[in-house]
Amino acid sequence: MNLLELRLHQFRSYHQAAFHFDPGTIHILEGAxxxxxxxxxxxxxxxxxxxxxxxxxVRDLIEHSASGFSIDAICESRGRRENLRIHHEDGKKKLFRYGNPVPSFSQFVGTLNAVLFSPDDMMFFTGAPALRRRFLDTELVKLSSAYTEALRSCQKLLKERNALLKRRQFDQLLLDTYTDGLIAQQQTVIQQRQRFVMHLNRKLKKLYPVFSKGEETLEIQYKTFADPEKDTVRQMRTIYEKNLDRDRRFGATGDGIHKDDLVFLLDGYPMPAVSSQGQKRSALLALKLALCAIIKEKTGQHPVFLLDDVFSELxxxxxxxxxxxxxxxMQVFITAAEPVQADFKGRQVCVHHIRKKSKGKDGQHEPQ
Known part of the structure; x- marks a missing residue:
C-alpha cells in the first residue's frame, strides 16, 4: 500500500498544500x-x-478563522488507485471514495492502512487502560469486519443495559436480553483480542531483542474479565448474575470488555515499574514493527509507516x-528537524524540505 498524493485545505497550518509521494520510498519530511x-x-x-x-x-484541526477543512488522498492498493476525500464543515464529517459519498465509518477506515509512531506514544505504558484498548480497537477494526460489528454491538448494548440499570423499576426480561446479547458479542471481541495479542507476542519475540541486544524479553498479557482459554460464555453469565445487585446499585455495568487492558512485561516485570525511557522507546518501535508485519500477513500489503520525530531520541x-x-x-514517512544520519542500504530516499509559506500559496514543501 502506498500514498501517492495528499492535498490539504485549511488543515492545521496549511491553507492549501499539495504533496506527491513515490511508492515504496522512504520520505523524510525535514524542517525546523x-x-x-x-x-x-x-x-x-x-x-x-x-x-x-x-x-x-476537531476545531484544533481547522485553520484559524476557517469553518472546516478537507483532506484529499490518492492511495495505491493492490495495484489499484483509490481516491479518498474527507470534508469537515460546521461539525459534520463527510467521506468520499472515488467521488461517491461513503455512508459509514467502517467502509472508509483502513482503506489507507497506516501505522504511526509518535512521541506521544511514550505515555502508552503508563497512561490509562483506555489508551491500550484504543490501540487494540484501532488496529483490529482495520483488519476485521467481524470485530468491527461485534465492538459496535457491544457499545450499543452496554449503553442500553446501563440505561436500564439506572431505572428504579425495570423489566428483568429486557435486562436478560441485553445481557445475553452483550455476552455473545463480547465473546467475539475477547477471542479476537486474545489472538491478536498472541500474534504480536510471536513477532515481539524476534523483534525486541534486536533493540535490546538480546539481553531482555518483552511480552504482552491480555487482561480481561473472563479467561479466554476457558468457556467465556459460561464465565460471563456467572459474573453478570453474581454482580447484578452491584450493577443496579451503581447504575452501570461493572464488568466487561470496556475494562480490558494490556500489561507489558519486561523480563517478566511490568514495564512502568522497571523500564527506562530508552527501553520504552525500543518496546514501542518493536511493537509498531510487529504490527506492520501482522498487517502484511493479513492483507498481503505493507501499511504506510509513519515515524514522527523518532530519531531525535535514538x-x-x-x-x-x-x-x-x-x-x-514499504513506504515510510519520517519527520526530522535535522538531516538524518543513517545508512539506508541503497533504499530510495526522498527529502521534502518543509517550510511555512504565506497563506494562499499552493504547496508548502520543496522535495529534493
Whole structure:
C-alpha cells in the first residue's frame, strides 16, 4: 500500500498544500520546529483512522478563522488507485471514495492502512487502560469486519443495559436480553483480542531483542474479565448474575470488555515499574514493527509507516537498527528537524524540505 498524493485545505497550518509521494520510498519530511511536519503525518494518519492522534477537538484541526477543512488522498492498493476525500464543515464529517459519498465509518477506515509512531506514544505504558484498548480497537477494526460489528454491538448494548440499570423499576426480561446479547458479542471481541495479542507476542519475540541486544524479553498479557482459554460464555453469565445487585446499585455495568487492558512485561516485570525511557522507546518501535508485519500477513500489503520525530531520541546504533528492519518495499514517512544520519542500504530516499509559506500559496514543501 502506498500514498501517492495528499492535498490539504485549511488543515492545521496549511491553507492549501499539495504533496506527491513515490511508492515504496522512504520520505523524510525535514524542517525546523513549528513548520508543519507533524501536521502532514497527522493528516495521513487521519485518512487512515478518521481521528487525530494529537487532539480530540476537531476545531484544533481547522485553520484559524476557517469553518472546516478537507483532506484529499490518492492511495495505491493492490495495484489499484483509490481516491479518498474527507470534508469537515460546521461539525459534520463527510467521506468520499472515488467521488461517491461513503455512508459509514467502517467502509472508509483502513482503506489507507497506516501505522504511526509518535512521541506521544511514550505515555502508552503508563497512561490509562483506555489508551491500550484504543490501540487494540484501532488496529483490529482495520483488519476485521467481524470485530468491527461485534465492538459496535457491544457499545450499543452496554449503553442500553446501563440505561436500564439506572431505572428504579425495570423489566428483568429486557435486562436478560441485553445481557445475553452483550455476552455473545463480547465473546467475539475477547477471542479476537486474545489472538491478536498472541500474534504480536510471536513477532515481539524476534523483534525486541534486536533493540535490546538480546539481553531482555518483552511480552504482552491480555487482561480481561473472563479467561479466554476457558468457556467465556459460561464465565460471563456467572459474573453478570453474581454482580447484578452491584450493577443496579451503581447504575452501570461493572464488568466487561470496556475494562480490558494490556500489561507489558519486561523480563517478566511490568514495564512502568522497571523500564527506562530508552527501553520504552525500543518496546514501542518493536511493537509498531510487529504490527506492520501482522498487517502484511493479513492483507498481503505493507501499511504506510509513519515515524514522527523518532530519531531525535535514538542513539546511532538503535537508529540504524530501525532502518535495517524496514522492509524494502514499504513506504515510510519520517519527520526530522535535522538531516538524518543513517545508512539506508541503497533504499530510495526522498527529502521534502518543509517550510511555512504565506497563506494562499499552493504547496508548502520543496522535495529534493
Amino acid at each position: 520546529n513549528a513548520q508543519g511536519k507533524t501536521n502532514v503525518i497527522e493528516a495521513i494518519s487521519y485518512v487512515s483512522n478518521l481521528r487525530s492522534f494529537r487532539t480530540r477537538n 542513539d546511532p546504533d538503535r537508529r540504524q537498527k530501525l532502518i535495517d528492519l524496514l522492509p524494502e518495499d
